[in-house]
Amino acid sequence: MVSLSASGTVVAVVGSASEEALQVLSSVPGVETLSLQGSEPALGARRIAAASAPLVVHDADPLAHVAAAWVELFEARSTLGVLEVEVETALAQFEDGAAIMPDYYIVLDPAEADDTWRHWWCGALGYRAPRRVLPAASPTSPRDAALRRLLAALPSSRPWPEPESWLPRLAFDIPDRVGVRDTGL
Numbered sequence: 001m002v003s004l005s006a007s008g009t010v011v012a013v014v015g016s017a018s019e020e021a022l023q024v025l026s027s028v029p030g031v032e033t034l035s036l037q038g039s040e041p042a043l044g045a046r047r048i049a050a051a052s053a054p055l056v057v058h059d060a061d062p063l064a065h066v067a068a069a070w071v072e073l074f075e076a077r078s079t080l081g082v083l084e085v086e087v088e089t090a091l092a093q094f095e096d097g098a099a100i101m102p103d104y105y106i107v108l109d110p111a112e113a114d115d116t117w118r119h120w121w122c123g124a125l126g127y128r129a130p131r132r133v134l135p136a137a138s139p140t141s142p143r144d145a146a147l148r149r150l151l152a153a154l155p156s157s158r159p160w161p162e163p164e165s166w167l168p169r170l171a172f173d174i175p176d177r178v179g180v181r182d183t184g185l
Contacts, residue, residue, distance in 0.1 A: 010048055011057045015108025017138035018059040023140045024147050025057050036060035042098040062099035066090050071116045074091035074175050087167045092162050101163060104154055110135045119175035143159055
């Protein structure tokens, strides 16, 4: 498969109100919103790569299975082997273009997430590129100005390191020991 990449800035919105967030952002000029949650990852990657807007906002997290395996490992509900398999699968998807790592994550209501999930978003993931994981309140209305302002002022920062340089070491990113303790979340 040919590797795909997006021509614009890609933002993944994650959290229980991601559908509402996409609706809020759908009318912003220069933004293309894609509802991809639950779709086949390769189809989502093709749709993201085909988007022509400067900002592409979607609700499909290419690391969702890795995140769930990491959380389950540290909640003693799964094994290291499951996390390793999910990491290998994600890396293969990135390599063959079946998944595209977003430039930014907007994490809705991280302070309300269960502890281990909050540590995933703001710790294990956020540690890799802190200014690329952005906490935000869920939209409160169809014209929520806070979410629009956040999207309009995405911070510049170093890009994500290549996933193969950090995903295999996720098991060493222990909740409460990486990232979150310094954020106030």
